[in-house]
Amino acid sequence: MTTAEHLDDKHFLGLAIDQARIGWEEGGVPIGAALVTNDGEVLAVGRNRRVQLGSAIRHGETDCIERAGRLPASVYRASVLYTTLSPCFMCAGTAVLYDIPRIVVGENRTFEASESWLRSRGVVVDVLDDPTCKQLMDRMLDERAEIWAEDIGEEA
Amino acid sequence: MTTAEHLDDKHFLGLAIDQARIGWEEGGVPIGAALVTNDGEVLAVGRNRRVQLGSAIRHGETDCIERAGRLPASVYRASVLYTTLSPCFMCAGTAVLYDIPRIVVGENRTFEASESWLRSRGVVVDVLDDPTCKQLMDRMLDERAEIWAEDIGEEA
Numbered sequence: 001m002t003t004a005e006h007l008d009d010k011h012f013l014g015l016a017i018d019q020a021r022i023g024w025e026e027g028g029v030p031i032g033a034a035l036v037t038n039d040g041e042v043l044a045v046g047r048n049r050r051v052q053l054g055s056a057i058r059h060g061e062t063d064c065i066e067r068a069g070r071l072p073a074s075v076y077r078a079s080v081l082y083t084t085l086s087p088c089f090m091c092a093g094t095a096v097l098y099d100i101p102r103i104v105v106g107e108n109r110t111f112e113a114s115e116s117w118l119r120s121r122g123v124v125v126d127v128l129d130d131p132t133c134k135q136l137m138d139r140m141l142d143e144r145a146e147i148w149a150e151d152i153g154e155e156a
Numbered sequence: 157m158t159t160a161e162h163l164d165d166k167h168f169l170g171l172a173i174d175q176a177r178i179g180w181e182e183g184g185v186p187i188g189a190a191l192v193t194n195d196g197e198v199l200a201v202g203r204n205r206r207v208q209l210g211s212a213i214r215h216g217e218t219d220c221i222e223r224a225g226r227l228p229a230s231v232y233r234a235s236v237l238y239t240t241l242s243p244c245f246m247c248a249g250t251a252v253l254y255d256i257p258r259i260v261v262g263e264n265r266t267f268e269a270s271e272s273w274l275r276s277r278g279v280v281v282d283v284l285d286d287p288t289c290k291q292l293m294d295r296m297l298d299e300r301a302e303i304w305a306e307d308i309g310e311e312a
Contacts, residue, residue: 093249098309153254
C-alpha cells in the first residue's frame with residue numbers, strides 16, 4: 001500500500017471547495033468533500049445537499065461517500081477524505097465505520113466536534129485552516145443561520 | 157416534554173423488524189429501524205438499502221432518518237430510534253449529531269461497536285435481545301456474508 005504523504009492536499013481540498021461553492025449557489029450549505037485514493041485518484045466529490053434534496057443525512061462527507069458507490073473495505077482503507085469543514089459526528093462515524101485513515105479538514109473555527117474522538121480512534125486529522133473555507137461558512141452563518149442550526153441538530 | 161417510558165418497545169421494534177424482513181426479501185441486508193416520538197408518533201421507518209440503492213450510507217437507521225425528512229432539532233430530541241441491530245459508528249454518530257436521547261436495539265450479539273461510546277455521550281441504549289432479530293442476521297451471515305462484510309467496512 002502506498003502512503004498518502006505525497007498527496008497535494010491544497011489541490012484536493014480545492015475540489016471540495018469547488019463543491020462547497022456550488023452548494024452555496026444552489027441555496028444550500030456550503031460544505032464540500034472529496035474522497036481520494038493514496039495514489040491520487042479522485043473516487044468522488046460531494047457536497048451538503050440538505051436543501052437541494054431535503055436530506056437529513058447528505059452532509060458534504062456522506063454525500064461524497066455515497067457518490068463513490070459501494071466499495072470494498074480495502075479501498076476506503078487506502079484513501080483520504082478531504083472536507084471543507086471539520087466533520088460532525090455522523091460524518092466522523094462514517095469515516096470510522098469504513099476505516100478511512102486520514103481526514104484533511106479545511107477549517108475548524110466555525111465548527112469542531114469530533115476531532116479528538118477521531119484521533120482517539122487512530123484517524124489522522126490534519127487541519128489546513130484555509131481562509132476560503134472560513135469565508136464560505138462566515139457567509140452561511142450570516143445569511144442562512146437557521147439552516148445551519150438545523151444541519152447540526154441545534155435549535156435556531 | 158413527555159418521557160418515552162410508556163412507549164411499547166416491542167411494538168415499535170416490530171415495525172423495524174418488518175422493514176428488515178422486506179430488506180431481506182429484496183436481496184439486501186435485513187436491518188430495519190423506526191423513529192418514534194415520545195408521544196408514540198411514528199416519524200419514519202427505514203431499512204438498509206446497500207443492495208437496493210447501491211448505497212454506502214443507507215443503513216437501517218440512516219435510511220429511517222433520511223425518510224423522516226428535514227426536522228427541527230426539538231423533534232429529534234424528543235424521539236426514540238428503534239433498530240434491529242446494534243448501530244455501527246455511522247448510525248451512532250447520526251444519533252449523536254441529532255441528540256436522539258434513546259436507542260432501542262433488537263440485538264447486539266451479531267455486531268456491537270458503539271454502545272459504550274453512545275452511553276458515554278449520554279444516549280440511553282436499551283438492548284431487547286430479540287430472537288427474531290438474531291435469526292435474521294444469522295441467515296444473513298450464512299447466505300450473504302460478503303455483503304455483510306462490505307456493509308461494516310470489513311474485508312470479506
